[in-house]
Structures are given as structure tokens and as C-alpha cells.
Amino acid sequence: MISCLIIDDEPFAREELADLLEASSGFEVIGQCGNAIEALQQIAQLKPQLIFLDIQMPKITGLEMIGMLDPETMPRVVFITAYDEYAIKAFESHAFDYLLKPIDEQRLKKTLDRLRKDIQPKSVEVIAPESLSHLPCYSGNKLKVISLSEVEYIYSDVGGVHVATNKEQVHTQLTLKLLEEKTGLIRCHRQYLIKPEAISEIELQDTGAEVTTLTGAKVPVSRRYLKPLKQLFGFQ
DSSP: OEEEEEEOSOHHHHHHHHHHHHTSTTEEEEEEESSHHHHHHHHHHHOOSEEEEESOOSSSOHHHHHTTSOGGGOOEEEEEESSOHHHHHHHHHTTOEEEESSOOHHHHHHHHHHHHHOOOOOOOTTTSOSSOSEEEEEETTEEEEEEGGGEEEEEEETTEEEEEESSOEEEESSOHHHHHHHSSOEEEETTEEEOGGGEEEEEEETTEEEEEETTSOEEEEEHHHHHHHHHHTTOO
């Protein structure tokens, strides 16, 4: 059985596709999500082999969402869209699987037949955004979309990855590696990324340094990352 996750902000569209998939042999729907933040959590937890992804979702679009996934654990993606000439041309030119809304059963059947023969994930980097402007976050049972302009630093520990803004601390499913690659935050410690614009002061210490942010938070800087950080501000 091929495990599937359906990601669409329209409940009726999710249910319709789920019914069609359940009636098709070889596919198991293991979850449904109404937005990108829920989807990132479910992908991390359930590890589906296949996701059906609506690209026209609010806050964080489907294309923005795939730019937040780790390429090494990326599932196979079938994009779902209302007619969008630009998106369809992009999908066709790179041979990506896509379905138009409302979903045609015969078109779905052809897609599923192709997936049964080859479920290997395809790289979607060519259509995924190169950088992130917003981060999918959560705090308790609240899902949040945080603008990068609000972020001061991000760190990881045994509890996960934590995003410190100028107002609060929240959590994200994104990895430090991906955040370093797709945001303007820089590495200052093995477990910390910091936004240069949020730095108020750098205090040199025997083992490295400590940064004070604009809100007064203290962030460690290891010796390994101290020199490039100083050079960023014109110090040798």
C-alpha cells in the first residue's frame, strides 16, 4: 500500500479525493491537512510516501510549503490546482504530476497507474522558492505564520527547534540546516542561528562571545563562528 497525505484548505475537496483514493487499489489515506503548518507536522510524524498538495492555500502556498521540506526526506508530490496557466506550464515542463480541480476520475486513474509503477520522489527544487519570507510555527495547539522580519534568532535543543521573535518564542518543524540555507539568518553556534540586523552588541569571551539582541536576549557565539560574525560588522 502506498501511504498518502492530502493537503488542501477546502474540506469538501479533501473528502472527495480521499473517497476516490480509498476506492483505488494500492493507496491508503493516512491523514488530511487543511494548511501547510499542519502538513509539515504530519509529514514529519507520519512520513507518507505520497502527498496530494493544493498549491492555492492561504498564508503559506503549496509551492512555498515544498520549499520548506527536507529534500532528503521529500515524499512524491502530486500537485492539485484550479486552472493556473503558469503553474500548469511549470509542472508540465518538469514532468511533475498534477491534477486540475474539480478532479476528473479518469485523469486521477492515469496518475495513480503511473505512481504504482514509480513512487520514487522527484526533486522539486526548480519550482520551489529559493528563500523563505515566512515561517510555519506553532505554540501549544495554536498554529502561527511568523514573518522573518520579526525573528531575532532560532535555536535547537532536545525539545525541538525554537523561533525567538521580538515578541515571543514559538516552535517550528523546519530544521536549522534548511533555515540557514533559505533565510538571511547566519550560524553563530552549532545550535543557534541569528539575524544580523537583530544584533545590538557582541561581548568577547574566552570561549567565544555572547550576542545581545535588540530585545536584550543573550545568544552564544562559539569560537568557530566568531571571526565571520565580526567580519560581517567590519571587525578583523
